[in-house]
Amino acid sequence: MLLIPDLCDVLEQNTAAELRSYLKAKGAEISEENSEGGLHIDLAQIIEVCDICLKEDDKDVESIMNSVVSLLLILEPDKQEPLIESLCEKLAKSREGESPTLRLQLLSNLFHGMDKSTPVRYTVYCALVKVAATCGGISYIPTDLDQVRKWISDWNLNSEKKHVLLRLLYEALVDSKRSDDAAKVMVELLGSYTDDNASHARLDAHKCIVRALKDPKTFLLDHLLALKPVKFLEGELIHDLLTIFVSAKLSSYVKFYQNNKDFIDSLGLSHEQNTEKMRLLTFMGMAVENKEISFDTMQQELQIGADDVEAFIIDAVKTKMVYCKIDQTQKKIIVSHSTHRTFGKQQWQQLYDILNSWKLNLSKVKNSLQSISEA
Incomplete structure (x- = not known):
């Protein structure tokens, strides 16, 4: 009985042969004849030399490389991993004259074409992030932390x-x-x-x-x-x-800086910026404990002049960490709300008390409305 080769196999063999021919024409050291070992051997040899065409401006390059990706995706899973790792290594390298945008697109096609739970997807994603970082393309790949957590679980990644x-x-x-x-x-x-x-x-x-x-x-x-x-x-x-x-307060930071100036400088931190941030943090702490703060206290705790108080408050309110207003007549700050710098057991208790109070008040309102309705 005459055996007819599977049409898919014939197409795969023809595609591999065309890729070999193209790469050979570009100067790659590769035979134009398909190997006798099967598609995975052909792909291994093609991927080994495929970077020769990545520098080409030829419009066919993207099509050629996408053909490599397509053949990879139809391979048996147990034969995919080493080839995918090899291709990712080629595409993740930044070489002069190569388009990072093309490499990013190829990796994206490979990543989204794979089964979502395939562990080797980890390798492709890492390569994607590396290439995206070189061309400002991080916004074009998925980076949502919840999604990344799910992938880490799906791919069963070890700690390393x-x-x-x-x-x-x-x-x-x-x-x-x-x-x-x-x-x-x-x-x-x-x-x-x-x-x-x-x-x-x-x-x-x-x-x-x-x-x-x-x-x-x-x-x-x-x-x-x-x-x-x-x-x-x-x-x-x-x-x-x-x-x-x-x-701590600003005074603690100032003392730390005086004793460890070289250390602050070695970290690449700006003492001026640190001081401004500590002023705001110190004020936040003051505002949590006091609903009214005098100008004199502001000047003393924040180490600023009388003429700087108003400008400081304007900048503080812009951060949305503190909500307050200035009483120029009585020379004081009226605080309506301030974010807690730390949120521990005491703050959780305060939040519980507030929510419980609201619950009781809503219950009273509900009972009142029911009484009115029944009347």
């Missing part, structure tokens, strides 16, 4: 791979000036360490603290103290500095 992924994502977000998103990723990274390996995250913890202090939009820092890698830094100057920004 999880840390690599989060660290790559953090650096890319920082480079893209997305400080809020970067901070969330760093907290996720540091929070994934345990007592056993917290010491390994020393550099990450140090970097996290410095960038949080440097960020002009970050004022609440107490959550960092609870992270195990940050706790590991207790007794060091960086931890002492963080503690000051979490709960």
Whole structure:
């Protein structure tokens, strides 16, 4: 009986042969004849030399490389992984004359074409983040932390791979000036360490603290103290500095700076910016405890002149961390609300009391309305 080859197999063989021919014409050291070992051998040889065409401005390059991706996606899963890793290594490298946009698009096609739970998707995503970081394209790839957490679970990543992924994502977000998103990723990274390996995250913890202090939009820092890698830094100057920004007053920072000026400079922090942030943090603490604050107290605690009080209050209100108004006649600040610098057991109790009070008041209103309705 005559056996007719499967049409799909014929198409795959023809595509592989065309890719070989194209790469050969571009100067690659590859045979134009398909191997006898099967498609995965052909693809291994094609991927080995495919970077020769990435520098080409030829409109066919994208089509050629997408053909490689398409063949990869139809391979048996057990043969995919080493080839995908090899292709990602090629595409993640930044070489002069190559288009990062094309490499980003190819990796994106590969990533979205794979089964969502395939572990090797981790390799593709890491390559995506690396390339996106080189061309300002991080906004074009998925970076939502909830989604990343789900992928980490779906791909069953070990601790080392999880840390690599989060660290790559953090650096890319920082480079893209997305400080809020970067901070969330760093907290996720540091929070994934345990007592056993917290010491390994020393550099990450140090970097996290410095960038949080440097960020002009970050004022609440107490959550960092609870992270195990940050706790590991207790007794060091960086931890002492963080503690000051979490709960101390401006005077404490000034004293710390006077004793450790070289250390502050070595961190790349601006003393002037630190002072301004500590003024606001000190005022937030004052505003939580006092609904009225005199100009004299403001000048003393914040180390500013009488003429600077009004300008300071305007800047403080702009941060939305404090809501207050100025009483020029009586020379005092009237506070309507201030964000707590730290949120511990005492603050949770206060919140519980407030919500419980609202609940009781709503119950009274409900009973009153029922009485009126029945009457």
